[in-house]
Amino acid sequence: MAKFSGLSKEEGHKKRGKTGVLLVNLGTPDEATPSAVRRYLAEFLADPRVVEIPKLVWMLILHGIILRVRPAKSAALYQQVWTKDGSPLMDITKRQTKKLVEHFERSGEDASVRFCMRYGQPSVASTLQDMHKEGIDKLVVLPLYPQYAAPTTASAFDAIAKELMTWRYLPALHFINTYHDNPDFIDALAASISKDFELNGQPQKLVLSYHGMPERNLHLGDPYYCFCMITTRLLVEKLALTEEQYITTFQSRFGKAKWLMPYTDATMESLPKDGITDIAVVCPAFSADCLETLEEIAGENRLIFEEAGGKSFRYIAALNDNDDHIKMMANIVKPHL
Numbered sequence: 001m002a003k004f005s006g007l008s009k010e011e012g013h014k015k016r017g018k019t020g021v022l023l024v025n026l027g028t029p030d031e032a033t034p035s036a037v038r039r040y041l042a043e044f045l046a047d048p049r050v051v052e053i054p055k056l057v058w059m060l061i062l063h064g065i066i067l068r069v070r071p072a073k074s075a076a077l078y079q080q081v082w083t084k085d086g087s088p089l090m091d092i093t094k095r096q097t098k099k100l101v102e103h104f105e106r107s108g109e110d111a112s113v114r115f116c117m118r119y120g121q122p123s124v125a126s127t128l129q130d131m132h133k134e135g136i137d138k139l140v141v142l143p144l145y146p147q148y149a150a151p152t153t154a155s156a157f158d159a160i161a162k163e164l165m166t167w168r169y170l171p172a173l174h175f176i177n178t179y180h181d182n183p184d185f186i187d188a189l190a191a192s193i194s195k196d197f198e199l200n201g202q203p204q205k206l207v208l209s210y211h212g213m214p215e216r217n218l219h220l221g222d223p224y225y226c227f228c229m230i231t232t233r234l235l236v237e238k239l240a241l242t243e244e245q246y247i248t249t250f251q252s253r254f255g256k257a258k259w260l261m262p263y264t265d266a267t268m269e270s271l272p273k274d275g276i277t278d279i280a281v282v283c284p285a286f287s288a289d290c291l292e293t294l295e296e297i298a299g300e301n302r303l304i305f306e307e308a309g310g311k312s313f314r315y316i317a318a319l320n321d322n323d324d325h326i327k328m329m330a331n332i333v334k335p336h337l
């Protein structure tokens with residue numbers, strides 16, 4: 001058997017000349033059950049990009065404690081957001097892909113667009129193998145994480161590199177590593193926030209809640225925190241908000257270490273005490289609504305805020321399959337086709 005995979009001489013020569021566009025998101029359990037969540041978390045949390053502590057120690061904690069306790073708790077949370085179409089993250093990513101395909105068909109762009117998930121299905125490896133069979137010789141990868149972070153963006157790259165290491169004929173590769181300051185991204189987010197303000201009135205404060213990360217990663221050189229701050233600055237400039245009218249926070253803390261601050265949940269408790277009882281929350285690190293936005297923000301954090309005396313809490317949806325989000329994706333990818 002050959003060491004590296006490739007098309008036959010006839011097939012390969014005939015089919016080449018195609019460009020592939022690959023959207024990558026995080027992944028989600030196949031079902032909202034403890035066993036499916038366990039499978040998902042076992043793959044996700046074993047990734048050294050996600051948890052950076054010595055492997056042996058971490059494997060003992062992960063398999064000895066976390067994977068025994070967390071799957072049942074997380075599955076109960078997933079059940080709260082699960083729809084007839086399954087996990088919101090999966091459903092929305094499928095819709096985004098379909099719309100991007102249609103967008104390229106309309107604009108006459110000849111590209112084969114697919115999506116894959118870093119953890120779970122459809123896997124990075126199987127999706128790339130399908131593209132390989134199609135004969136792509138150019139590959140544009142768009143990880144759907146607006147702000148570069150090693151646990152997300154670099155991890156997607158690792159999985160792509162691992163698969164490509166088995167190919168004989170490598171495609172030209174363009175990997176989009178961040179779009180936190182892309183004008184189309186900022187415009188799309190600002191439009192969605194403005195629409196909420198026009199419909200429901202301007203809240204006392206806009207909370208921009210980003211997914212968190214251990215603070216240590218920032219000190220080790222991960223630019224994620226700075227990129228989140230840049231997204232916030234560009235957005236609030238566009239919305240003409242004063243410093244009192246917004247706050248940046250970090251959610252989804254995992255484990256005991258110090259994560260990026262201020263924490264979203266602690267902020268929800270303190271805002272009403274400071275007289276802020278009317279807020280809107282937006283999550284600019286999420287390209288699609290998922291457990292972390294629908295349950296943690298629109299569910300859990302809403303409750304924390306209301307129990308602390310908050311009167312009005314609005315969650316502003318992620319950009320999901322909004323037309324201007326799809327146009328943004330197309331514009332990011334187009335120069336590389």
Ligand SMILES: C=CC1=C(C)c2cc3[nH]c(cc4nc(cc5[nH]c(cc1n2)c(C)c5CCC(=O)O)C(CCC(=O)O)=C4C)c(C)c3C=C
Nearest residue numbers: 026027028074089149151152211212213254285290291292
């Ligand atoms: C353990 C450390 C984690 C780091 C670091 C981390 C970074 C990070 N994550 C996202 C986006 C998503 N995370 C999601 C879920 C999720 N994240 C972690 C842990 C870390 N994330 C866990 C354990 C989970 C699973 C849910 C749970 O059991 O609590 C999701 C949603 C997935 C879904 O199915 O809906 C997204 C999206 C970013 C952008 C990020 C960047 C620093």
Ligand SMILES: [Fe+2]
Nearest residue numbers: 211212252292
């Ligand atoms: Fe996460």
Ligand SMILES: [Fe+2]
Nearest residue numbers: 252291292296
């Ligand atoms: Fe969470």
